[in-house]
Amino acid sequence: MDEAQFIEQYNAYLQTIADARITYVRRWLRDNTIRFGEKVEILALIRRFEGLAKELKAAVVLCGLSCSSCGLLCLDQKHHSGKHDCKTSHCCPTLCTFELQHTEDTVPSCDMPAGHAGRHVCKILPHLCGAPCDLSGRNGCMLSCTKPPDHMEDEHLCPARVHACGEPCSVIGADGVPLCTRNCVVDSRLDHHVHCCERPLECTEKCQMCSSRCAAGDHFHALEDGAIHLCGQEHVCPRRCESMGICEIATKPQKIEETFVGRYNTFQYTKYAQEARRLPCIIPVHPTRLGHDGPHVHSEDTTAFHYCEESCEHCGYYCTLPLGHTQKEHDTAHGSMAQAEWIVEGEDTTALELEGRKYATGDSGAPMLCSLLCKTMGRHVHIAPCRAEEADECQDDELEHIVRPNAQEQHDWITHRLFWARSGFKDPYTNSEQAEFGLWYASKSS
Structure with a gap:
């Protein structure tokens, strides 16, 4: 089979396998997320999957450039590093075409590299000149002269169509660091000042929005002033929602096992913390741009729900009411008082x-x-x-100033009701419990 046809069919076969895998996973995702509807996290998951599917298909495309050891085509991944390899023995599998010059019953195999140009020749008889090619130091050379044994020209040439220049590719950054580590494949017999490797239509850089390759179609694209590298596909916006309020609060608090180390105790306890999230932006980015117009939002619905941004100063739990709520008090479930510390009245x-x-x-x-x-x-x-400002001004029905001569900070006794009123959050205790808590101060006042 012709090499170009072989690579084309092999790539088609690999793409078929990739498509089958992608279709299977896409169906699995659909079946396992359909009950959640179009929630932001599900939409983000689907978009992430589609991006990975694109990367998978790009990753199974074969190189298809000439093997470093023969005339066949490279079967490594398209953007591999190192030498090109056809994954064969690099030997031509065809018999010598000078079969009439062989007296033996069996015609020997061709001793030229696989995929060579010209006739198939063995080394048993001098069918051709066989002298070292004058350009044998160049990439792509097939080493031996294939002219007739008694050719009149002084120049010995192998059947290779191109004897590559071999100089480093000219794609070099402004800081002098090579952006391409390959060598020039322009024929050394052609006068040229710009050296280009075997990938003249491929930009050296990756897309600035994903891990795919830049689709500019110019190997020297990275040297242009202000060059923008994009793969030509629509992208997921990498930013987070910037609307006022909190996009999502985890309904189940995180449980973290921690060790309390106090003045008199050391013990294990379960710390309850809450996670407030800003969801990813839902607006897609056009294939030709690095960003989209307008604000970053987690939903295109202008009335999308956002939580209030206020949090309890003692435990850090956020208010679970909507942003701008009309209720006077904030409300939440409350967790571990990690942002508070004990003050115990009395001696140290x-x-x-x-x-x-x-x-x-x-x-x-x-x-x-x-x-x-x-x-x-x-x-x-x-x-x-x-x-x-002054201790004698500290008078109220629900507080009592604590007298501490020469203290750096002054404190008050305050009632349970006043404590929660100052917090701005709804008292989490029942009416009967609140009444019970207030009896201590009522009895003290009387």
Whole structure:
């Protein structure tokens, strides 16, 4: 079979296999995501798959350039590095065509490299000149002169159509670093100043939007001022949604096993944290551009839902109400109080014991949850930084100033209700629990 026809059919065969694989996975994705509808994550998954499918098909295209050792074509992947290899013995499989000059019953095989031009010749008899080719140092040379044994010309030439120049390719960056590591394949007998490898129609760079090759069709494209490298396919926008608010909050909090190291205790506990996400931009990028017009959004629906951006100052959980909600108070599920620390009133060695564990001033509040701490403490008040400029101005029905002479920071006792009112978040406890918590301060005031 003709080499060009062989490569064409081989590439078609590989593309058929790739298409079958892509079709199988596409069907699997469809069947396993159809129940979720057109959610942003599913759309992003499908777009990512289509990008990978394109890369898969590009990865199974054969090189198809001349083998470094014979005249057959290279069967490595298209953009491989190193020498070209046809994956054969590089020997011509045809018999010598000078069969009448052989007296033996068996005609010997041709000793020329596979895919050579001209007649098939063995080395047993001097059918041809056989002297070393005058251009034997050049790439592509088939070494032996194939002129008649008694040719009159002084020049000895093999049947190779081209004896490549072999100089480094001229695609060199402004910093002097070669952008192409291959050698020039222009015939050394032709006068030329620009050296080009065997890939004159392929840009040396990859697409700036994906891992595919630039489709500019010019090997020297990278040397142009302000050259933009694109593969010619539509791309997924790499940016994240920039709309106000939070695109998505994980409904199930992350559970992280951590070690609490306090002044009096060291123990393992489960930390509950929440993940707020900005979803990928859903707007596709045109094949000829690096970006799209307009803002980056995770949905083309102008009324797409975004969560409020406020978070609890103690546990970091975000408000689960919509952005711009009309409710006066924010609302959330609350988690571990990792952003808070204990302040225990009394001497420096004073500790507060809860559920068999002791906490001292400066210890992290992470082992406790905002929505469980108060219930664990029962009747209680909170300690908060004093907001008055002078201590004698700190008077209110729900707070009492803590007298600390010469203290660097002044604090108040405040009620459970005031604590949550100041937080801006809805009190997570029941009405009966809130009433119980307030009894401590009510009894103290009376």
